[in-house]
Amino acid sequence: MPGVDAIDPGAAIALSLWVATWCTVLGAPPAIALGWVLARREFLGKAWLSALVLTPMVLPPVVTGLVLLRIFGRRGVVGPWLGAIGIEIAFTPAAALIAAIVVGFPLFVLSARAAFVAVDPGYDELAATLGDGPARRFWRVTLPLAGPGLVGGALLMFARSLGEFGATIVLAGNSDDTRTIALAIYSLLERPGGQDQAWSLAWASVVISLVALLGYEWFIRRQRRRLELQ
Amino acid sequence: MSAGAIELALRLPWGERVLEAHGVVRLGLVGPSGIGKSTALRAIAGVERRVSGRIVLGETVWQDSASHRFVRPELRRVGWVPQDARLFPHVDVAANVGWTNAAHDELRAAVTRALGVDGLGARRPRHLSGGERQRVALARALLARPSVLLLDEPFTALDRNLRAQVIAFVAGHVRAHGIPLVVVSHDERDLGELVDHVVELK
Numbered sequence: 001m002p003g004v005d006a007i008d009p010g011a012a013i014a015l016s017l018w019v020a021t022w023c024t025v026l027g028a029p030p031a032i033a034l035g036w037v038l039a040r041r042e043f044l045g046k047a048w049l050s051a052l053v054l055t056p057m058v059l060p061p062v063v064t065g066l067v068l069l070r071i072f073g074r075r076g077v078v079g080p081w082l083g084a085i086g087i088e089i090a091f092t093p094a095a096a097l098i099a100a101i102v103v104g105f106p107l108f109v110l111s112a113r114a115a116f117v118a119v120d121p122g123y124d125e126l127a128a129t130l131g132d133g134p135a136r137r138f139w140r141v142t143l144p145l146a147g148p149g150l151v152g153g154a155l156l157m158f159a160r161s162l163g164e165f166g167a168t169i170v171l172a173g174n175s176d177d178t179r180t181i182a183l184a185i186y187s188l189l190e191r192p193g194g195q196d197q198a199w200s201l202a203w204a205s206v207v208i209s210l211v212a213l214l215g216y217e218w219f220i221r222r223q224r225r226r227l228e229l230q
Numbered sequence: 231m232s233a234g235a236i237e238l239a240l241r242l243p244w245g246e247r248v249l250e251a252h253g254v255v256r257l258g259l260v261g262p263s264g265i266g267k268s269t270a271l272r273a274i275a276g277v278e279r280r281v282s283g284r285i286v287l288g289e290t291v292w293q294d295s296a297s298h299r300f301v302r303p304e305l306r307r308v309g310w311v312p313q314d315a316r317l318f319p320h321v322d323v324a325a326n327v328g329w330t331n332a333a334h335d336e337l338r339a340a341v342t343r344a345l346g347v348d349g350l351g352a353r354r355p356r357h358l359s360g361g362e363r364q365r366v367a368l369a370r371a372l373l374a375r376p377s378v379l380l381l382d383e384p385f386t387a388l389d390r391n392l393r394a395q396v397i398a399f400v401a402g403h404v405r406a407h408g409i410p411l412v413v414v415s416h417d418e419r420d421l422g423e424l425v426d427h428v429v430e431l432k
Contacts, residue, residue, distance in 0.1 A: 122316055125277040128303040129310045130330050130374050144320045226320065 009197055011176070012184035013204050015093065019180060020162040023100040024154050027108055031157070032150060035112020036142070040121070056167075057106035064103055065170025072098065072171065095172035096180060100161035107156040115149020116142065148223045155216045159209060181205050234288025236378065236410055240273055242266035242431075243280045251429055256404065256411040258421035261431035267414040268313065270431075271380045274412060275310045276303030287378055287410065309376025309409075311384050315367035317355035324351035326370050333373040344399045345369050346392075360387035365396065372403060378410045385420055397423055 038050055056064045072089040073079045082089060089095050119142055127137045143150075165182040172178035174187060185201050188194030238251040249270050251257050259267045272278035273293070274285055282295040292301045317326045327342060342348035345365040355363060364387050371379060381400075385393045401423045404411050413424055421428055 122312070122314075123318060125272075125275075125303070126310065126312070126316050127318075127329075128277060129275045129306070129308050130370075131304050131307045131332075133304050141318065 007179065007184050007187055007194075007197065008176075009184065009201050009204070012179050012181050012201060013208075015096065015179065016162055016181040016205075017208065019093075019096050019100045019164075020158050023097055023104055023161045024108075024158045026097075027101050027105050027157055028150075028154060031105060031108035031153065032112050032143075034109050035114075035150075035153070036116050036138075038109070038113045039116035053109055054106045056102050057110075061099075061103055061164065061166030061168075062170055065099060065167035068095075068099060068102060068167060068171045090171060091173040091175065091178065093172070093177055096164075096168050096178050099167035099171045100164045103164050103167050104157035104161040107160050108153040111153025111156055112146070112150055115146040115153065118149065119145040148220050151216060151219050155212055158212055162205065162208060234290075234377075234410055236274075236412065237284070237286040238270075238274070240270055240281050240283035240285070242269055247431065248283075249429065249431060251427065254427040256425040256427070257413070258418070258425035258428040259412065259414045259431060260416065260418050260421070260428060263416065265431045267431060268382050271310065271312075271382050271412060271414055274378065275308045275380055276301060276306045307374065307377050309371030309374050309379045311364070311367045311371050311379075311381050313382045313386075315355075315360075315363040317358075317363055317366055317370075319355050322351065323347065323353050323355065323358070323366050326355065326366055327351075327373060329370055330374040332375045338373055341369050341372050341403070344403075345396065361389070361392065364388065368396070368400070372400075375407075376409060378412065379404055381411070381413045383414060383416065385415075393420075400424065 034053060038046065069076065069090060071077045071079070072082070072095065074083060074088075074090060076090075079089065089098065123141050123145065124137050127141045132140060163182060164180070165186070168178070168180060169183060169186075174183045179187065181201050181204065185198045188198040188201070235253045235255050236251060236257055237253065238249055238257075240249045241247070242249060244266065247266060249259075249266075259270060261267055269278055269281060273281035273283075276292065279300075283293065284291070284295065285293040287306075290301075291299055292306055293299060317323075318329070327347065328338065333341070339348070345368055347362065347366050347369050350358065350362060350366065355366070358366065364384055368381075368384060371381075379400075385396060388396060397420065403409070404424075411424065413421060415421055418428065
């Protein structure tokens with residue numbers, strides 16, 4: 001019978017950390033690239049691209065999960081293709097990761113876009129006159145000046161994916177392999193005597209969130225000292 | 231050392247104003263504020279696309295709107311000192327001055343000493359006075375070994391003594407190193423020692 005097997009809180013914490021860390025690491029390069037493009041470039045279809053990427057932020061996560069299942073499910077759009085080469089997505093830990101990426105990504109993109117908009121393009125111009133090409137200017141000037149905002153975006157994505165529930169339970173299910181902290185708490189609340197364990201997991205997520213937030217504060221302070229803006 | 235001559239035929243935005251200069255090596259631009267002097271400097275630097283016309287330095291055509299030629303700023307390698315100095319805020323003075331790493335140590339020592347910024351190396355741009363910022367920006371531009379030096383009101387924050395010193399140094403440096411020069415100023419008195427031709431925009 002499903003749901004009566006013992007729930008391993010340690011495994012749930014480990015899976016949540018794994019999902020949140022990897023989704024942030026994998027999400028960072030495209031989120032930074034997209035944030036920069038949306039901040040600094042004008043092109044046809046920009047509004048549509050922006051809306052498409054941000055949609056998961058406003059949709060109920062369960063709906064995002066349904067759409068993802070329609071894509072990655074065994075009878076979905078790309079699911080059968082992946083299945084043919086031996087890759088299963090739905091109801092695996094990878095599904096929890098994908099759900100977290102899609103739901104958390106918009107927050108990173110929004111922060112990155114705002115961070116790049118806030119960087120005076122005049123510095124980029126000046127570096128150009130000093131002989132730096134576009135890639136070098138991005139690396140030496142724009143990226144460091146946008147740094148605090150980008151780290152803020154990474155933190156938002158990390159936090160959002162840590163708490164992800166709706167899309168995850170639809171795409172990844174609630175099995176021993178895919179039970180994140182949020183799903184484990186949900187399962188524990190449904191069974192008699194599960195309250196205590198649910199609370200210990202709740203405390204674990206409080207601690208993880210605090211560590212992340214304090215890390216962010218530390219980074220911002222260090223950055224401010226470097227810039228000496230105050 | 232002889233410097234390449236500057237040839238300009240620019241149509242500035244906002245009205246039908248035209249800036250022309252032919253065969254000038256050290257050019258001064260004067261005129262009331264808002265008339266487009268800074269825009270002209272930006273066009274020469276290659277960071278202003280709203281200006282059409284023709285820019286030639288020595289033998290090299292940097293912009294020719296008629297033939298759609300536009301050389302990117304990183305290939306022009308000018309020494310541009312904008313009015314706000316625009317020092318990179320996330321690195322110290324030494325890193326700003328040495329941004330291009332184009333000058334050898336003796337030149338760097340000589341230029342920073344002459345401009346009085348040799349003691350500021352570890353400071354952040356945020357903590358500099360307006361005059362210090364202008365001189366650091368000037369040092370950064372000169373040490374990039376520029377193809378042309380573009381100065382936008384570069385002496386406004388300097389007191390009279392220092393101003394005379396800095397102007398004398400820049401005038402000597404560009405002549406000794408064969409660097410063409412375009413200086414924007416609202417005060418024609420600053421230009422006498424520096425340039426050999428003045429265009430008034432009106």
